[in-house]
Amino acid sequence: MEKVVKAHYIKYSWISDDPRLIAKAEELAELRKAKQIRKSKRPLEDAFNAILTSFEVLGVYSGDELRIPTNINLYNANTRRNPSYTTEVLDALKFLINELYIDKTADRKRYRLNYKDIWLPFRYSITPKWLEEVSDKPLSDVSLVRRNPLMPYTELRKDVWVKDNKGKQQKTKVATPVPKNQQRQHRAMLDMTDQVLSSYDDLIRQVQVTIGDTAIHPAQLFLTRVFSKGSLELGGRLYSSIQNTKKKLRWHINLNGDPTIEVDYWSIHPYLAYHSRDIAFTGDDPYTIDGFDRDLVKVAFNIMINRKGYKGHESAAKTLSSDLNIGMVEATQLEQAIQERHTPIADLFNSGAGLELQRLDSTIALQVLKSFIDRGIPIIPIHDSFIVSVRYTEDLILTMRDCYYEVLYSSQPPLDKQSFKGIKAEHRDYTEPMLEAIQCCFEGNTEDMDDLYWDNLINNEPVQTPPRVEQDCVVVDEGIE
Numbered sequence: 001m002e003k004v005v006k007a008h009y010i011k012y013s014w015i016s017d018d019p020r021l022i023a024k025a026e027e028l029a030e031l032r033k034a035k036q037i038r039k040s041k042r043p044l045e046d047a048f049n050a051i052l053t054s055f056e057v058l059g060v061y062s063g064d065e066l067r068i069p070t071n072i073n074l075y076n077a078n079t080r081r082n083p084s085y086t087t088e089v090l091d092a093l094k095f096l097i098n099e100l101y102i103d104k105t106a107d108r109k110r111y112r113l114n115y116k117d118i119w120l121p122f123r124y125s126i127t128p129k130w131l132e133e134v135s136d137k138p139l140s141d142v143s144l145v146r147r148n149p150l151m152p153y154t155e156l157r158k159d160v161w162v163k164d165n166k167g168k169q170q171k172t173k174v175a176t177p178v179p180k181n182q183q184r185q186h187r188a189m190l191d192m193t194d195q196v197l198s199s200y201d202d203l204i205r206q207v208q209v210t211i212g213d214t215a216i217h218p219a220q221l222f223l224t225r226v227f228s229k230g231s232l233e234l235g236g237r238l239y240s241s242i243q244n245t246k247k248k249l250r251w252h253i254n255l256n257g258d259p260t261i262e263v264d265y266w267s268i269h270p271y272l273a274y275h276s277r278d279i280a281f282t283g284d285d286p287y288t289i290d291g292f293d294r295d296l297v298k299v300a301f302n303i304m305i306n307r308k309g310y311k312g313h314e315s316a317a318k319t320l321s322s323d324l325n326i327g328m329v330e331a332t333q334l335e336q337a338i339q340e341r342h343t344p345i346a347d348l349f350n351s352g353a354g355l356e357l358q359r360l361d362s363t364i365a366l367q368v369l370k371s372f373i374d375r376g377i378p379i380i381p382i383h384d385s386f387i388v389s390v391r392y393t394e395d396l397i398l399t400m401r402d403c404y405y406e407v408l409y410s411s412q413p414p415l416d417k418q419s420f421k422g423i424k425a426e427h428r429d430y431t432e433p434m435l436e437a438i439q440c441c442f443e444g445n446t447e448d449m450d451d452l453y454w455d456n457l458i459n460n461e462p463v464q465t466p467p468r469v470e471q472d473c474v475v476v477d478e479g480i481e
Contacts, residue, residue: 006059006063006064006065007064007065007066007067007106007123008058008059008064008065008066008067008241009066009067009120009121010054010058010066010067010068010069011054011057011058011084011241012050012051012054012084012085012089012148012150013054013084013147013148013151013219013222013224013241014050014053014054014057014145014146014147014148014219014222015046015049015050015053015145015146015147015148015149016049016052016053016056016139016140016144016145016146017144017145017146018139018140018141018144018145020139020140021049021052021053021056021139021140022045022049024048024052024134024135024139025045025046025048025049025052026045026048028044028048028052028092028095028096028134029044029045029047029048029092031095031099032044032048032091032092032095035095043088044088044091044092046088047086047088047089047091047092048092050084050089050148051089051092051093051096052134052139052140053140053145053219055126056138056139056140056145056217057145057217057219057220057241058217058220058241059217060125060126061126061135061136061137061138062214065105065106065123065124065125066102066123066124066125067120067121067122067123067124068093068102068121068122068123068124069081069121070090070093070094070097070121070122071121072087072090074172074174075087075089075090078160078174079160079172079174080174080175081172081173081174081175082151082155082174082175083150083151083152083175084148084150084151086150097124099129100127100129101126101127101129101130101133101134102124102125102126102127102130103124103125103126103127104122104123104124105123105124105125106122106123107122107123108120108121108122109123142205142217142218142219143205145205145217145218145219146201146219147201147222151224152224153193153194153197153198153223153224153225154178154190154193154194154224154225154227154232155175155224155225155226155227156175156176156177156178156182156227156230156231156232157173157174157175157176157226157227157228157229157230157235158173158174158176158228158229158230159171159172159173159229160172160173160174173228176230178190178232182231182232185232186232189232190232192366193225193366196366196369196370196373197222197223197224197225197238199373200222200223200369200373201222201223203373203376203378204218204221204222204378205218205219206218207221207255207256207378208254208255208256208257209221209242209253209254209255210253210254211245211249211250211252211253211254211466212252212254212464212465212466214466216242216253220240220241220242221240221241221242221380222240222241223238223239223240223381224238224239224240225237225238225239225362225366226238226239228355228358229355233356233359234355234356234358234359235355235358235359235362236358236359236362236363237358237361237362237365237383238362238365238366238369238381238383240380240381242380243380243381243382243383247426248466248467249466249467250262250382250387251426251427251428252428252464252466253380253387255378255380255387255388255389256378256389258389258390258391258458259389259390259427259428259430259458259461260387260388260389260390260427261387261388261389261390261393261396261425261426261427261438262382262385262386262387262425262426262427263385263386263388263393263396263397263400263423263424263425264382264384264385264386264423264424264425264426265361265364265384265385265400265404265423266423266424267285267286267287268361268384269301269302269305269354269357269361270286270287270301270342271286272357272360272361272408273305273342273345273348273353273357274344274345275408276357276360276408277344277345279344279345283341286301286341286342287301289337289338289341291337292334292337296324296326296334297334297337297338299323299324300320300324300334300335300338301338301342302354303316303319303320303323303324304316304320304335304338304349304350305348305349305353305354305357306352306353306354306355307319307349307350307352307354308350308351308352309350309351314350315332315335315350316335316349316350317331317332317335318331320334320335360407360408361383361384363407364384364400364403364404364407365381365383365384365386367403367406367407368381368386368396368399368400368403369381369386371399371402371403372388372392372395372396372399377389377392377395379396386400390427390430390434390437390438390454390457390458391451391454391458393425393437393438393441393442394441394442394444394446394449397423397441397442400423401423423442425438425442428464429464430461431460431461431462433457433460434457434461437449437454437457
């Protein structure tokens, strides 16, 4: 059977304190320096450490491959993708490529993401030379991998235009220092984010994470909170490497041996748009409009709420027609129908309000995360959804409700206010007893469900093999969303 190759977009977010990896990084740095005509005073050891550690975290010894950009603009101070993208890292990468330690396996690839075409960089794998001269297995103990000191827990991004490898201008997102006035204004939020995400690193490092029976390096779960458009009031969602795993594979994540469930807020942005204005949404489903497919309405709504229009918030019909591959007449009718269905918040469409709503949902997510960290319960956030052991399904549901109310209303909402319609779950194909238990969690009927009950239920659940899904990971927290 042909092997399915996974390809990850490279990250340099980690380093190792393991003496074995440190020694190999120093050895490679010396080899690189010996190749230079002129001596360099740049600390290449740290760059090689970040590369070696990232290769281990992202599974190259298990046969996974890496998408690695070598465009110098991404590693320069004013246009670098994030603080870990340094000229020293680029220097070390080019050495590894030129000396055939890593080899190109696939060309650049066009990828459709968030309704736009983007290009992924060349794909690489380690070579026999790497296996012989560097290592044929991971050099670092998992517990000795930590966050790269260059990577803060909070990252502020802005859009810039840079030249690609062919000299063409393209728009990309780069990290930018947080202005002092924003640091002062949001000091409490920044401090809380650092505290929560630092504690999360400590917690998740002790958790055994697998997809099926394949171990996942816990460093792939380390989180960064990313803000957009140069403002700490826009965006702020939590990103990690593992959340880019395809949904069908995520369903097979196990935490400390327990099967999991992914629970998310149902239609959270429409409800946040209403509730943040102290308005109750009247209806059963924000995305249901007579005469239109619900999935089409959902995508169109989110395009309209995220789109930043100009000339007085001009129509989004052209954008809808292009992104949804529908005719202009249908796109115009769809836009008008959504505006009429959501008249109380119609002024938010084409205003770029989506990033403000992300700021709200990220605040809610941080509160949910903190609640589980405080109790030492493993959890994986995926924007506005969360993965936990099935035994904590009801805990998660109640926590998500409480945190929504806390952020939107500071406590329970007034009786005359409508909360979000509900919370929904996605998971692997469970047996009937497990499905009944999950349903009881949603209904609050869990009086007899103690630890022994869940232990027996989990032990009787048959082992499942994850689907074979070809995965070319697009790491959205690397700035290419």
